[in-house]
Amino acid sequence: MSQTYGSESPRAPRQTSHRKPARYLVxxxxxGFILARLFLDTREQVAEFDAATEEAAQMMAGLSPTKGAEGPEWDKALEGHSVAERRAADVYTLDV
Incomplete structure (x- = not known):
């Protein structure tokens, strides 16, 4: 009988560092499209998706947005958007 018969034993779990959680949903x-963009607390973008998805609605549920992302902290993160788009944006601070 072969020594390789059967299933391999499970390996011990590795302790790896987790990604930082998203802090802001813009x-x-x-x-002409409404986007949901997720950012870390450093304003680094980690995801972008259609704001009409169920996931976006779940993230926004029960949270009150701040109107506008015009501050200097958003300049680099939202540099591809016009001033009018940034002024009309809703910024949600997510519970971490």
């Missing part, structure tokens, strides 16, 4: 119009 709902912003871009070229």
């Amino acid at each position: 709902v912003i119009e871009s070229g």
Whole structure:
């Protein structure tokens, strides 16, 4: 009988560092589409998707947005958006 018969034993779990959680959800119009963009607390973008998805609605549930993302902290993160788009954006601070 072969020594390789059967299933391999499970390996011990590795302790790897997790990604930082998203801190901000910005709902912003871009070229006629409403986007949901997720950012870390450093304003680094980690995801972008259609704001009409169920996931976006679940993230926004029970949270009150701040109107506008015009501050200097958003300049680099939202540099591809016009001033009007940034002014109309809704910024949600997510519970971490």
